[in-house]
Amino acid sequence: MKIERELLRGAGPIAVMSLLSRREMYGYELVEALSQRTGGVLAMGQSTLYPLLYNLEAKELIASEWREAKSGRERRYYKLTPKGRKRLAADSEQWRALAGAMNALGLGPEPAAFGARLQGALA
């Protein structure tokens, strides 16, 4: 299922920060994780992901570092900053409230699959 751009604009950063809250990740890894863990709902093209990462970095919510991987190639790893953690906590709370509100309006479980999957991704 394709998500409207406007919805994705709000969900994308929080989803990425959520993934990075567990461990540092590199770009392709993030793409894959977003696609698999959200059942494709938040799958975003690289053309969207990298600008999103650069924006989060500009806001100092994430930081990056070039490092040599086990394969011997160098990769750029992203990780959540303390500031990013605070923001994620605040945004997650809002998303949960939003999902709850949608459920209360009867937009689930089937129509709320998106919300459920998103909740799963954020969990």
Place this chain on the structure above:
Amino acid sequence: MSAPRGSDEPAALPAALASLVEGVVKRTKLWRRERADVRRELVTHFADGLESGASASELQESFGDPKSAAKLIRRSKKRNRPLWWRATAGTIKAGAKAAGAVLALLFVGYAVMFVLYNTGKPNVTRNYVAEMRAEVDAIPMEDRAWPVYLRAIRLLDGEAWARADHEWVVAPTRDEAAAWLNAHAEGIATVRAAAAKPALGYKFSHRVDPELEMANGRSVEEEPIADDDPLNGVVVGVLLPYLRELKQMAQTLWIDARVAISGGDGDRFVSDVDAILGIADQVRAGGFLIGDLVSISLVSLASRTIDEALVESASALDDDALRRVAHRLNAYPSDGGPIIRLSGERTFFEDFLQRVYTDDSKGGGLPTAEGWRLASQLSSDPALPQPTIGERMLGPVTVLTFADRRAMREEYERLINLALAEHATPMWERGASRIDAELAAMRADPLKRMRFQIVHSMAPSLGAALQQADKLAARRSATNGAIAAELFRRRSGAWPDSWDDLAPDLIPAAPIDPFTGRPMGLRIVDDVPRIYSVGQDLDDDAGAWVFDDDGEVVNHRAGDWLPREEVERLRAESSHEMFDGDWVLFPPPPREPIAAPIEAEALPSSQ
């Protein structure tokens, strides 16, 4: 964070992906280091994808639109630039936006002004020249002086006479002048007859007067101007050739009076003075300031003629003759109004307004293309050429920068009324000329000068003009005082000791010093009464003449008005800019004697 050295290169990828990376990187138009960072990250990304088993085409497809990717990457990367750069860029961007908005507003405003300026047309509803000509038509032919003057010009040898510029006007010596006057006695008599007419009767026009040209012996190319001439030209372009002609005639009368008095012919002298004053009244036709100023100079000439006669040949004038010239002098101007009226200037201005502005019939209006072309040229040609493209492009700005019709008129009327109020105030109560100060302030303020350009260009040096009228009033009252003194001497055998000897029997009151408001000075110096104003330095110097550095008498300069504050300042600085001495109004300044007195023994005796 920037990419370390030794990054993977796109060449390590399949051609399609390498091309995709290069295309995106190139499109970002980022700084070189930023591009290298993005390139490295994308190469790594695709290498990771290939390593995970995805095909090049799958990766290419999942990447998304390269154009929008480059655009988003560029935008986000710029947010990572240093603070100083973002601040500068932000400022420039905001400035550019503001400038763009201002430019857009200016363009819209200009477009509106362009339309208003180029589509607006002046509505010339009045033909002032035709109205002035109609007023002349209403004057009975027998009351018009101008046709008689034309006859006099012919009798006085026209052009040759008009060019005369000798010590004795028509000749270099007194005897030659007397001979010339005798030979042209009929012409002089005709001038006197014309001067006795109640109105000038000159029909105003923009064209050279063919009758005057013929009278002056010049060839004539133009046809006489028809009364139904459809031309409605600018009033300011009306020709006033009679001013020069009548001034020349008045000077000829002055010489005739001098010759007459030196020959003991008092009646002829009185007739000449009477005629000079008649001409002075006639040149006021139309109410033009230039006419009023010429008129002032002619009355001053009449006053001087009387003064010279009193000094040089008083005995040639009996008591009755003296009273007649005094009464005639005091009867000026014959219309009983102020010496300076400015009515003609108002006509100039109103005519200009109707040719420059549109007319909303409520007193308002905006400047027009053809109007401002006229204003810039001050042209008398009613058939104006079309404005150039440059003028059409720049002209609309005048809609914004120039006062509208109502404001322009209000400003002009304010200044004119100020001038007239100043004219009605005695000099000693006046202080510095407010009207001149207002005009000077307008000249010094570029915005105001631009806004009221018409007022600025059409308001003459009013303060200086008004001062001429003040000087004339002082000169005339001094001449009255001198006549009264002469009559007193004849009655009592001695010169008066003070004005109390003369007023109120011979004059209503002592002449007033325009600088102080008190009676003028009266002293007997070398057996001649000396009547004087304290002049610009406000000091009574016992009637001492004012000399310049070359020893020449510069009496008239002492009569130039200075505001009291300026006098105090110059005194404190002991400045030579202020003339030390008095403004002597009688007798005339010393010069070469005009002729040996006929009856030397009859000169006024000492008291």
